[in-house]
Each structure stands twice: as C-alpha cells, then as structure tokens.
Amino acid sequence: MSETIRPASPSPVPVAAPAGPDRTRAVSLALIVGCQLMVAIGFSSVNISLPGIRAGLGLSVTELSWVTNLYMLSFAGLLLLGGRAGDLLGRRRVFLGGVGLFTASSLLGSLADSAPLLLTALVGQGVGAAFAEPASLSLIAVNFTEGPRRNRALAVFATAAGLGLAAGMLAGGLLSEISWRAALFVNVPLGLVILIGTPLVLRESTRHRGRFDLAGALTATGGVIALVHAISRGGTNGWSDGLVLGSFGAAAVLLAAAVAVETRAAHPLVPPRLLRDPHRAAAYLQTALVGTVGAALLFALAQFLEEVAGFSPIRTGLGFLPMAGTLFGAAAATPALIARHGAKAVVVLGAALLTSGTGWLSALSEDTGYFTGVLGPLLLIGAGQGTSITALNSLILARVAPGDSGAASGLQQSTMRLGAALGLAAAVTVYGASGGGAEGFGDAFAFSSGIIGVGLLVSVFLLRDHESS
Structure with missing residues (x-):
C-alpha cells in the first residue's frame, strides 16, 4: 500500500538578507553544516562518555553496548527512507523535522534517569539524524548551483564531519569531567539555532510527484x-x-x-537509474570503503592512546585535533584540485593517503610515541578523508535529476554508515583475534589498510569523471 504524494508548487524563495546573496549563501551553508556538526559531535561525545553513563545509570555491559548500537541501527536503517522523504515532502521540511527530533531527543537523553529512557532518546537521535543528514546534503544541491560553488559547499560539508568527530571527542572528554549528561545536552543549543535560522534563509525544494x-x-x-x-x-x-x-x-x-x-x-525508494551509471555505482562503493577508516580509527587509536600510551580522555581528544586540521585544509583545497585535475584524480589521491596512514599505524607497539608514530599517520588520514569525501560527493551528485538528489544523498549516507559498521566490526574482530594489546591495535590497522587499499584499486580502475564519460 502506498501513499500518493501530490506535487506541490515550489515554495517561494526567501528574500535575501540586506547584506546580499553572498552572505545569505554563507549563512545557509552554516546552517546545513551545523546539522552535520551536531550529528557528528553527538555520536563521538557520547562514545567518550560511556564510562560515565554506565556508572551514572548503573548499566550492565549488555545495556551499555546498546547505547551505541540502537543509535547506529536506527540511523543507518532509515537513511534511505529519509533521503526519499526529502524528495517527496520537501527537503527543508524534512531537514527541520529531523533536526527537531534530534534536538528533542538530546534533551530527553540528558534528563534520563533510567536505561529505557536513555535508550529511547538514542533511538530518537538516530531517527532524527537519518532524516536530517540526507536532507542537509541534498539542500546543498538546491541552494548551490553545480560547479565550483557547489564543490566549495561540499568541501565545507565534508570538513564538518571530521571536525565534528574530533570536536566531539574533545568535548566528550571535557564534559565527562562535569557529567555525562552534558555530553548529550551540548547539541540542544546548536539544534535550536538551526531550527530558528533555517526557515529564514534556506530555500525549500520543489516537492516531486511520487509515492512512498x-x-x-x-x-x-x-x-x-x-x-x-x-x-x-x-x-x-x-x-x-x-x-x-x-x-x-x-x-x-x-x-x-x-x-x-x-x-x-x-516510484522506488532508491531509483535504479542512480546505479545504472557504473561510475556512480563505483563512487558509492568507494564511499563505503572510505567509511571503514574513520570507525576503525576511533575505536583502535582512541583505546591505544588511553590504554597503552596512558593518555587521559581530554588529552586523547586533543591528540585527534591535528587530523581535524589537515582534514579542514585538504577539504578547502579540494574544489580547486577538482577543477584542475578532475574528481577521480582527487579520489585516487585521497585513497592513497588513507592507505599510507593506516599502513603506518600498523607498526604500533608499546614503545610507539605520539609524535613519532601517531601524529604523522593522523595527518595523512585527515588529508585523505578531506579529499576523498568531498570528491566522492561531487561525483555522486553530478548530473543527478533534481527529483532524485534526496535519494542519492540518502544512499551516499547509508553506504558510508554501512562502511563504518563494517570497519568497526573488522577492527574489533582482528584486535580480539590478535590477543589484544598494542600488537592487536597494529593488526587492526593493517587490516584497515588492506580494505582501503582495495578502495585505491576501485578509484583507479572503476571511477571516471562525468565530464569525460
């Protein structure tokens, strides 16, 4: 049974602020990126605060595992539906609904006094993120024309994910010294700013004819x-x-x-025409492979720094900041690199950097120091993520019909999250099979390097710039 969605007339474009279109576009991008930051900060800060959550609510180990699992399941599972909802109901409308649910759930979680209430809040966060994230990416297609301007916006969007993870780890370490509740509440003010500002500057998309x-x-x-x-x-x-x-x-x-x-x-949830282009299909595959690196990095390196190197949670968060810096610099440079060399060449460069960085971390041992064996790989991985994600988003969204951009964005986010789940599971499995300790972390990164090495081959042999198709 399907519900028919009638096409609606396009919402009027809000009048630009007196400061002019450039400032309006900057504010629009800040609101879109703010959503990406909110979701990334929420996920990583809660992970850093897990010991405090367990102690504060008296959770068992099994219950604690569901703190992240329920969020991941609801988030990854609903991304495709969230992306298609934006095409049919209007992306700004779905974006606001997702951000509103995520914000309300963050507030509920910060006030939770029992495990069921906290887990309910985390499911709400996952559902809200599943609808807000694809809509935020497709809103870039609505508000920024294809070409250099959109590529610059995509670069900022990609940067926000990496910065959000690093900022979330740092914020989680700092806030956990106060209370684990603060790590959940930190997203509430940001969410309110997005909810207030979005109707004022972001254009609504045309609702396209179709059915759920x-x-x-x-x-x-x-x-x-x-x-x-x-x-x-x-x-x-x-x-x-x-x-x-x-x-x-x-x-x-x-x-x-x-x-x-x-x-x-x-009216399919994922229009098959999105994958009939083999080069776009390869870009989705590469997105999943790139996604495996970040999850494995957070799991293995954060634990190595705390358990082997003796870092505190705050110092661990600070240790990831150099990666955020190179991610920001690489993402900022990516639009110019795409304009000069094409998106495929940039993806190849990013995959090579990620392979090198994770391969370097495979040499971790009890004697590895931060400045001698961790900082260099973090710089490479940050640069690899900044270039890869931006260029892949450009390839995926290029020449996508306006009515399919939400579905394309939802599929991009879904493949990224599936890759993250695979990367985390692989890191945990390899670490356990190696007997744990520093060598286990090194083996986990060796396996991660092998996975992204496959991605390097995919980017070399299967990707192609749309302009040369």
Whole structure:
C-alpha cells in the first residue's frame, strides 16, 4: 500500500538578507553544516562518555553496548527512507523535522534517569539524524548551483564531519569531567539555532510527484538494520554466533526482496537509474570503503592512546585535533584540485593517503610515541578523508535529476554508515583475534589498510569523471 504524494508548487524563495546573496549563501551553508556538526559531535561525545553513563545509570555491559548500537541501527536503517522523504515532502521540511527530533531527543537523553529512557532518546537521535543528514546534503544541491560553488559547499560539508568527530571527542572528554549528561545536552543549543535560522534563509525544494513505496521501505530498512546488527554483533560476539548468522540470513532475504520490489516499483525508494551509471555505482562503493577508516580509527587509536600510551580522555581528544586540521585544509583545497585535475584524480589521491596512514599505524607497539608514530599517520588520514569525501560527493551528485538528489544523498549516507559498521566490526574482530594489546591495535590497522587499499584499486580502475564519460 502506498501513499500518493501530490506535487506541490515550489515554495517561494526567501528574500535575501540586506547584506546580499553572498552572505545569505554563507549563512545557509552554516546552517546545513551545523546539522552535520551536531550529528557528528553527538555520536563521538557520547562514545567518550560511556564510562560515565554506565556508572551514572548503573548499566550492565549488555545495556551499555546498546547505547551505541540502537543509535547506529536506527540511523543507518532509515537513511534511505529519509533521503526519499526529502524528495517527496520537501527537503527543508524534512531537514527541520529531523533536526527537531534530534534536538528533542538530546534533551530527553540528558534528563534520563533510567536505561529505557536513555535508550529511547538514542533511538530518537538516530531517527532524527537519518532524516536530517540526507536532507542537509541534498539542500546543498538546491541552494548551490553545480560547479565550483557547489564543490566549495561540499568541501565545507565534508570538513564538518571530521571536525565534528574530533570536536566531539574533545568535548566528550571535557564534559565527562562535569557529567555525562552534558555530553548529550551540548547539541540542544546548536539544534535550536538551526531550527530558528533555517526557515529564514534556506530555500525549500520543489516537492516531486511520487509515492512512498512502503514495501520497498520496509524491506530495505529491515535489511539494512539486520545487516548492521550482524556486522556490529559479529565484531564482539564472533561470526559463528547464532544471532549473527540469523541476522545475516534475514539481511540477505530482506535485501533481495528489496531489490525485487524496487526494480518493479513505479516510484522506488532508491531509483535504479542512480546505479545504472557504473561510475556512480563505483563512487558509492568507494564511499563505503572510505567509511571503514574513520570507525576503525576511533575505536583502535582512541583505546591505544588511553590504554597503552596512558593518555587521559581530554588529552586523547586533543591528540585527534591535528587530523581535524589537515582534514579542514585538504577539504578547502579540494574544489580547486577538482577543477584542475578532475574528481577521480582527487579520489585516487585521497585513497592513497588513507592507505599510507593506516599502513603506518600498523607498526604500533608499546614503545610507539605520539609524535613519532601517531601524529604523522593522523595527518595523512585527515588529508585523505578531506579529499576523498568531498570528491566522492561531487561525483555522486553530478548530473543527478533534481527529483532524485534526496535519494542519492540518502544512499551516499547509508553506504558510508554501512562502511563504518563494517570497519568497526573488522577492527574489533582482528584486535580480539590478535590477543589484544598494542600488537592487536597494529593488526587492526593493517587490516584497515588492506580494505582501503582495495578502495585505491576501485578509484583507479572503476571511477571516471562525468565530464569525460
């Protein structure tokens, strides 16, 4: 059963502020990027605050694991639906709804006095992020014309993710000294600013004719949730665990059903035409492979710095700031690099930097010092992420029909999150199989380097700039 969405007339474009269009565009981009920062800060700051959450609410180890799992499952599972909702209902409207839910859930979590209430708040955060993030990326397509201007906006957007993770780790370390509740509340003021400013400067997109393909939404969402659960649980409980195998089986059945439904649907959740271009399909694959690096880095390196190098949570957060700096610089330089050399060359460069950085970290040992064996890899990885994500977003959104930009953005975010889940599970599994300790962290990075090395081959042989297609 599907609900028909009638096309609405385009919302009037808000009048530019007296300061002129350039300032209005800057404010628009700041609001879009603010959403990306909010989501990234929320995820990383809560992860740093897990010990405080466990002590404050008296959670068991099993309950504590659900603090991140429920967020990841609801977020990754609903990204495709969130992206398509923006195309049909209006991206600004969906963006505001997602940010509002994320903000309210952050407030609820900061006030939670029991595990069920906290977990409910985290599910709300995941659902809000699943609708806000694809809408935020597609709003760039609405508010910035394709070409250098959009590439610059995408560079800032990509920078926000890396800066948000680093800032979240630092904020989590600082705020955990006060209370774990502060780590959840920190997003409330930012969310309120976005909610107030968005209607004033961001243009609404045209609502496109279509239907919510409920059968496709249920099968695709269920399949992604089952796959993320299987990958996440497999990393901690082992791949022969009955629930892991059952989740993989359910994912295979549901995703196969989703493909069958989507190929026949008049208004599919993920339009097959997005993947008929083999070069765009390769860009999605590379996005997933790039996504594996960040999750593995946060898991393995943060623990190495605290458990082996003896860093405090605050010092660990500060240790990631150089990576944020190179990510920012690389993302800022990427539009000019794309204009001169093409997006494919920039993706290849980013993959090479990521492969080198993770390969360098594979040499971690108990004697590794921060300045001799950690700082250099962080600089390389930051530069690799800044260039890769920006250029891949440019390839994915290039020549996408206006009615499909939300779906394209949702698929981009979904593949990135699936890659992150895979990277985290792989890091946990390799670390455990290696017996833990410094060598276990090194082995985890060696495996991560192998994964992104495959991405280097994908970017060299399968990607192509649309201009030369």
